Amino acid sequence: MTIYKAAVIGGGPAGLAAALAASKGGKVLLIEREARLGGILKQCVHDGFGVIRFGEKLSGCEYAQRFIDEVRSNKEIDIRLLTYVIGIKKNKTFHITATSSSGIETYEAENLILANGCRERTARQVNIHGTRPAGVMTAGVAQNFVNLLGVLPGKRCVILGSGDIGLIMARRLTLEGAEVLGVYEAKNTPSGLTRNISQCLNDFNIPLHLSATVKRVFGNKRVEAVEICKVTEKMEYIRGTEEILPCDTLIVSVGLIPENELAESLSVEIDPRTRGPVVDQNMQTMQDGVYSVGNALHVHDLVDYVSETAETAGKALLQPAAPRELVKVDAKGFLYLVPQRLDLASIKDSTVFYFRTAVPRKAATLTVRANGQTIYARNYTNLKPPEMEKISIPLKPRTGEKLEFILSDKEV
């Protein structure tokens, strides 16, 4: 049996980029549960992808196709489609058990790259009460219906959540002939890009209601109406503002969560803030040989960075394995900061960090301290939690040093 240099789980943009990078140093196995490669990008027919990487505005499908073409013509990469990874065990190497139409098979690899993406939060995870009729679905499911199956999931739709996926779906459903009654957002600011508010909602006169949420769903077989309610900043319902809105579909777009069942089965340490694995600058988790990339690591808003984290991991695992010397990175003022550890044995002149601010900040300073001494500082304007930032910092931490990253409002 072939012992692969790396087995990549998931054939989305993260898995594709990781497989390509790792294939420069050995045989790679790429496992995907669906019939086609591309991951979630298969259903992202809209454009706006690849601006950073290719300097072009591509659709999600086009972005994926570029990588798929490269992967398909790469002789070092073995692809298994319609194959679902059900379990992984580590002895000296990783033993990966997968099911497909040919039954249960086991593959062996020296390294493991988890590129299995994320999941959407559902209506039940945001406390919507009432009945459970047909017609309540996540934005990703609606996107799948329209863009892959070619069916319209509803005629009169209400969208909960103003993230980019919700906005994109508001436009998409309108174009396909559905009526989108409005987008409701519990916070007092929209979470999606301003550009998407403009081109997805304003262009089609779709109203955006801030500080408002869906409280209840009505209907037996099919959604018949939803109850809308205004909320305070603390997300408490404001009595007397309830309103019944007749509709046949409720689409929830209320966030993504990294998919980590496989990681957890390998006892990989999870960061409660990203809800993905804790990693070092090479995207290696706290289990030697297990890497986590793309949305399985933390939810990215730009696919360009998904490909980048994946390439970092694919390249790193080709380096001769040396025992790691891990230093913890303390982070204050961030929603999260990745990587959460630095491996001193493999650190380069500069290290790339990805972060989100904990709260919106008009003017902010990012300070890095080593044993209490400031060794790096940079100012930012207009930081918002929905927008991920990337920064490359020259760091040479020493053994035992206490490393702190602090994001604070700038004193004016």
Added chain:
Amino acid sequence: MEVVCIVCPNGCLLQAEQTPEGIKVSGNKCKRGAAFAIEELTAPKRSLTTTVATCFKDMPVVPVRTDGEIPKEKIFELMSFLKTLRAERRYKMGEILASDILGTGVNIIVTCDM
């Protein structure tokens, strides 16, 4: 007048003012923003991404886009026109599915391999 630029994810908030010398734009971080604001006030245009039906069971629809921009008010007309199309063979990414749609000079291209 205020216009949100949709050229790139920055989404600059542009101010456009009618002056005797023409429309003056501020708030743009790049040149494309100025051009966008002027067009938005005179003849707004959009590109369209959508899907077209196929005759294949394993892929009932195929993603497509316009290879240029069309007048914004023609978007729904274009959607109705695209509903009359059906991809009868397997296309590759970048191939033209319909050319010079609605006399705009813009083509509909397929955005993934079928």
